[in-house]
Amino acid sequence: MAEFIALIPAAGSGSRMGEDIPKQYRPLASKPMIYHALRTLCSTERIGMVCVVLAPGDTEWARHDWSEFAGKIRVFGCGGATRAESVTNGLKALRAENHVQDQDWILVHDAARPGLSRALVERLLDQLAQDEIGGLLAVPLADTLKRADDTGRVMCTEPRERLWQAQTPQMFRTKLLLEALEKAPAGITDDASAVEALGFSPKLVTGDAYNFKVTYPQDLKLAELILQERTATQN
Known part of the structure; x- marks a missing residue:
């Protein structure tokens, strides 16, 4: 039976945060930012292991x-x-230590998405466990999109129908994900893009706005409020 394994790439510097320490360690609700993703994934019973990949x-x-x-x-x-x-x-390190098999599911999650809830993880597992390809959490775009020209002026308005904003976790079988990443074109920004480049169509699973990626310093306050609300609800 296929296992569920989470993987958090946490080797980035988070330069856009303007901090001396990597973003994943930035204090958030009295804990390092990565702690909140770890807590959610580790508390999901169906996930057997959580792999954290740090910078050398x-x-x-x-x-x-x-x-x-x-x-x-x-x-x-x-x-x-x-x-x-x-x-x-x-993935290669997990394979080398025999922690993962080709058909096991890998859930890749950003360390800088502290708002991930266990309910979202369970939804992803429920909807993809029997899927032939895999997929990702995402939310339909709600805002009007403008394409800019080289001078910073509006060139046109883009239709937002059928457009989704990708989130994580993104969930694929070990063998497929590794092959996709090894063959991926330069410049891909997520795992689903690599799988798409092989000709597959990952499934979109509806996420929520709380699962946003902390990118800039102003994002920290909103993330803090979300975590405080969640703690109050659970208590």
């Missing part, structure tokens, strides 16, 4: 206490220069 020489990870996740997380210091390289290297 990462010294920040060891400064924090991860003992509550003991027995469920596996850490590799084999991150690459890009997200795709980190995911590829993480």
